[in-house]
Amino acid sequence: METANSEPKTNYLNADYGIKSWLLTTDHKRIALLYLISITLFFFLGGFFAMLIRLELLTPAGDLVLADTYNKLFTMHGVVMIFLFLLPAVPAVFGNFLVPMMIGAKDLAFPKLNLASWYIFIIGACFILYAVVTGGLDTGWTFYTPYSTTYSNSNVVAAALGVFITGFSSIFTGLNILVTVHRMRAPGLTWRRLPLFIWAHYATSVIMVLGTPVLAITIVLVALERLFHFGIFDARMGGDPLLFQHLFWFYSHPAVYIMILPAMGVISEIIACFSRKRVFGYDFVAMSSIAIAVLGFLVWAHHMYVAGISTYAAMIFSMLTFFVAIPSAVKVFNWTATLYKGSITFETPMLYVFAFIGLFTIGGLTGVFLASVGIDLHVTDTYFVVAHFHYVMVGGTVTAFMGALHFWWPKITGKMYPESFAKLSAVLVFLGFNLTFFPQFLLGYMGMPRRYHAYPAEFQVLNVLSTAGASILAVGFLLPMVYFVWSLQYGKDAGPNPYNAAGLEWQTASPPTTFNFEETPVVTWEAYNYDEIDAPNKGVEVAG
Amino acid sequence: MAGHAHPTVKTFVAVWAALLVLTALTVGVATLNLGPFNPIVALAIATTKALLVLLFFMELRYSTALTKISVVAAVFFLMLLVGLTLSDYLTRGWSSYINPFR
Amino acid sequence: MPDSELAVHNLKHHFADLEQQKATSTFGMWIFLVTEIMFFGGAFATYLIYRLSYYNAWVAGSQTMEIELGAVNTVVLICSSLTMVMSVHFAKLGNRKLTAIFLLLTLLLGFGFLGIKAVEYHGHWVHHEVPGPNFHFEHQGNYDPRQVMIFFSLYFAMTGMHALHMVIGAGLLTWLLIANARGRFTPEYNSPVEMVGLYWHFVDLVWIYLFPLLYLISHHHNG
Numbered sequence: 001m002e003t004a005n006s007e008p009k010t011n012y013l014n015a016d017y018g019i020k021s022w023l024l025t026t027d028h029k030r031i032a033l034l035y036l037i038s039i040t041l042f043f044f045l046g047g048f049f050a051m052l053i054r055l056e057l058l059t060p061a062g063d064l065v066l067a068d069t070y071n072k073l074f075t076m077h078g079v080v081m082i083f084l085f086l087l088p089a090v091p092a093v094f095g096n097f098l099v100p101m102m103i104g105a106k107d108l109a110f111p112k113l114n115l116a117s118w119y120i121f122i123i124g125a126c127f128i129l130y131a132v133v134t135g136g137l138d139t140g141w142t143f144y145t146p147y148s149t150t151y152s153n154s155n156v157v158a159a160a161l162g163v164f165i166t167g168f169s170s171i172f173t174g175l176n177i178l179v180t181v182h183r184m185r186a187p188g189l190t191w192r193r194l195p196l197f198i199w200a201h202y203a204t205s206v207i208m209v210l211g212t213p214v215l216a217i218t219i220v221l222v223a224l225e226r227l228f229h230f231g232i233f234d235a236r237m238g239g240d241p242l243l244f245q246h247l248f249w250f251y252s253h254p255a256v257y258i259m260i261l262p263a264m265g266v267i268s269e270i271i272a273c274f275s276r277k278r279v280f281g282y283d284f285v286a287m288s289s290i291a292i293a294v295l296g297f298l299v300w301a302h303h304m305y306v307a308g309i310s311t312y313a314a315m316i317f318s319m320l321t322f323f324v325a326i327p328s329a330v331k332v333f334n335w336t337a338t339l340y341k342g343s344i345t346f347e348t349p350m351l352y353v354f355a356f357i358g359l360f361t362i363g364g365l366t367g368v369f370l371a372s373v374g375i376d377l378h379v380t381d382t383y384f385v386v387a388h389f390h391y392v393m394v395g396g397t398v399t400a401f402m403g404a405l406h407f408w409w410p411k412i413t414g415k416m417y418p419e420s421f422a423k424l425s426a427v428l429v430f431l432g433f434n435l436t437f438f439p440q441f442l443l444g445y446m447g448m449p450r451r452y453h454a455y456p457a458e459f460q461v462l463n464v465l466s467t468a469g470a471s472i473l474a475v476g477f478l479l480p481m482v483y484f485v486w487s488l489q490y491g492k493d494a495g496p497n498p499y500n501a502a503g504l505e506w507q508t509a510s511p512p513t514t515f516n517f518e519e520t521p522v523v524t525w526e527a528y529n530y531d532e533i534d535a536p537n538k539g540v541e542v543a544g
Numbered sequence: 545m546a547g548h549a550h551p552t553v554k555t556f557v558a559v560w561a562a563l564l565v566l567t568a569l570t571v572g573v574a575t576l577n578l579g580p581f582n583p584i585v586a587l588a589i590a591t592t593k594a595l596l597v598l599l600f601f602m603e604l605r606y607s608t609a610l611t612k613i614s615v616v617a618a619v620f621f622l623m624l625l626v627g628l629t630l631s632d633y634l635t636r637g638w639s640s641y642i643n644p645f646r
Numbered sequence: 647m648p649d650s651e652l653a654v655h656n657l658k659h660h661f662a663d664l665e666q667q668k669a670t671s672t673f674g675m676w677i678f679l680v681t682e683i684m685f686f687g688g689a690f691a692t693y694l695i696y697r698l699s700y701y702n703a704w705v706a707g708s709q710t711m712e713i714e715l716g717a718v719n720t721v722v723l724i725c726s727s728l729t730m731v732m733s734v735h736f737a738k739l740g741n742r743k744l745t746a747i748f749l750l751l752t753l754l755l756g757f758g759f760l761g762i763k764a765v766e767y768h769g770h771w772v773h774h775e776v777p778g779p780n781f782h783f784e785h786q787g788n789y790d791p792r793q794v795m796i797f798f799s800l801y802f803a804m805t806g807m808h809a810l811h812m813v814i815g816a817g818l819l820t821w822l823l824i825a826n827a828r829g830r831f832t833p834e835y836n837s838p839v840e841m842v843g844l845y846w847h848f849v850d851l852v853w854i855y856l857f858p859l860l861y862l863i864s865h866h867h868n869g
Binding site: 550553556557559560563564567570571573574575576577578582583586587589590593594597598601602607608610611614615617618619621622625626629630633634 | 669672673676677679680683684687688690691694695698699713717720721724725727728730731732735738843844847848850851854855857858859861862863864865866
């Protein structure tokens with residue numbers, strides 16, 4: 001991409017050369033690319049563990065790996081995917097790249113902190129990878145005590161330290177975005193003119209800032225306990241393991257919203273562009289992000305219904321969990337209403353949006369099932385739960401991530417991806433995903449427990465389907481790797497605004513220059529002014 | 545931020561003196577047996593001291609509404625953590641026939 | 647360097663002016679303090695829940711604390727907050743000498759606090775009150791001594807985290823002293839002093855709650 005001869009202007013990619021100019025950069029766009037490369041590697045590492053899990057489950061007997069190894073496989077799949085991929089995926093890559101541009105700023109508020117957050121992320125990742133290569137980790141991604149503090153023989157301290165450190169990277173990203181949105185908006189860009197992507201990232205940042213520190217202190221206590229046998233979470237010594245679960249889920253449930261909220265922001269941007277309409281009910285979609293961020297902090301103990309919390313607390317948390325479905329539904333209904341009478345086209349990002357809306361709806365609704373105590377008692381720790389959160393995390397977040405990657409790839413690299421291959425891979429991802437995870441709903445409802453490497457023979461047919469789906473999914477994720485790299489060299493030049501999209505980021509060059517804008521833009525229009533952009537003779541400058 | 549009032553050295557010394565007095569007071573009260581009021585009084589004094597530090601030493605009094613809201617939000621979410629966790633701990637005894645752990 | 651040139655030098659490229667830059671860094675620092683509130687808050691929540699569950703053991707553990715040392719340390723910290731606020735004040739006035747003197751006083755008081763804390767820790771060590779295999783607690787009353795160990799676990803975790811913040815603060819003060827000696831701060835540009843000041847006061851604030859919770863509130867209750 002550094003030999004883009006057809007683009008004589010300097011941009012952020014060719015402004016400076018050499019590895020040092022990347023490793024010491026404070027340009028938010030370059031840091032976003034550093035994140036993109038790192039999390040892509042971690043995605044495929046986590047995917048590798050997933051494939052081993054699916055291969056083991058191809059047959060009822062535990063014949064591929066030992067039970068112990070299997071415990072490590074699903075733990076490392078979870079830890080790598082959650083802490084090293086899903087949490088930073090959208091905010092640290094697309095948030096980093098787009099937030100300053102969408103609000104007409106030259107950079108995030110604290111560029112050095114931004115770079116530091118990437119290094120902190122990498123250091124944390126090194127600790128986790130160290131735990132992976134020195135015998136793995138077998139506690140499950142949740143580090144439940146007292147197993148993690150007393151009984152596990154795997155490298156808990158290194159992994160926990162890794163999670164602790166990556167947490168700081170997350171805090172700094174959130175802090176940076178929060179302050180940037182408050183302090184760095186271009187003149188005229190009022191709160192109600194902000195793209196919904198910004199609202200989503202603002203809400204996400206609030207969760208990162210308020211939730212992550214609680215995980216940090218919890219991990220400190222776990223590490224102290226494991227190293228010095230403090231007994232805070234060990235029932236044998238008078239401690240209370242449930243307290244760990246309370247503290248852990250106080251962060252880790254809102255963390256689910258750290259993963260899904262920015263993805264929802266992506267959906268709002270793409271759906272408006274390919275429906276050529278303003279997002280229906282802008283205010284409600286914006287406020288639902290904030291509502292999800294706040295309500296998300298009130299529901300954590302629905303992970304603990306069967307753990308021994310009081311019945312009354314379970315009832316309270318069950319009810320609060322139902323409430324969080326409201327703002328999520330507000331979003332889905334408003335996106336659907338946006339499509340109504342829109343001029344819909346089916347470019348690849350839009351295919352991912354359709355996949356997202358369907359899959360997230362299934363994931364969200366099964367979440368409502370799980371929120372009610374009675375059903376949860378039946379399906380706790382079964383594949384029903386596994387299918388539910390994969391519908392949200394993969395069907396939701398990863399799908400939106402892929403949509404975002406295609407949508408903003410022209411902006412990031414200045415090159416178009418090949419449309420037909422991209423459509424093929426989007427279809428493969430959608431089909432493969434459903435084939436992988438829908439059978440798991442059935443398996444869970446029939447009572448197949450999660451986290452076992454062997455299972456009764458009657459579950460085999462559905463497990464074979466699931467593994468077959470996983471192979472298709474793998475192809476669907478590997479194919480974009482090929483054509484994205486291909487497009488760097490051979491892709492068509494995108495031009496500044498290939499989709500004729502609204503939003504300040506499309507008014508910059510593709511790829512943008514280091515400081516994004518020649519001069520700070522003055523915003524006089526509302527977000528998603530597609531009616532003005534598409535109006536033939538109104539001559540609005542926004543259309544570029 | 546320019547142009548707003550700033551506390552003077554005199555204010556700082558007065559706040560410092562108040563903090564010292566309150567420290568003496570809280571230590572003094574601890575030697576009295578007030579039953580359930582010992583923790584309440586101690587926490588009330590601590591909160592007064594904390595407010596003095598926040599408002600004057602940290603100049604929160606002279607800060608933007610945004611900053612004030614941020615601090616209040618943190619305290620609010622901390623209360624949610626404590627309150628909702630207590631909703632479990634305080635009600636566990638109510639249903640001992642259901643809860644196998646009691 | 648004349649003041650105007652210094653001002654340009656201190657303005658980062660992505661800000662419109664020094665005022666926006668200062669407002670931004672102040673807000674960023676407060677958001678960082680918000681994360682600190684939640685960090686220590688998690689520990690305080692743990693403390694509260696165990697105090698409710700193991701009240702008698704909590705009283706017994708709390709009564710072993712040396713109130714005198716805790717009180718002296720509180721006074722030391724409050725004084726260091728005053729000297730810190732004075733150094734910020736003089737940094738804003740551009741008085742390098744007084745800024746340096748008060749920064750140095752703050753640093754010394756910080757070391758004083760850590761020294762007294764070390765004396766206390768040593769006492770706990772001698773009395774076998776450090777959690778672990780050597781833990782031993784002569785207990786009278788209706789509680790399990792292992793619950794007292796949890797009290798001490800949280801005591802060490804919370805005061806240890808607080809002390810770690812003090813050490814980091816001492817590092818920051820040293821950095822400020824060097825930067826101040828090099829004339830980095832002017833009446834227009836002094837946010838680093840102010841930011842470290844906010845941090846230092848926050849650490850003081852945590853101790854303002856730790857002191858009564860750990861030392862005082864169970865002083866007169868029966869175990």
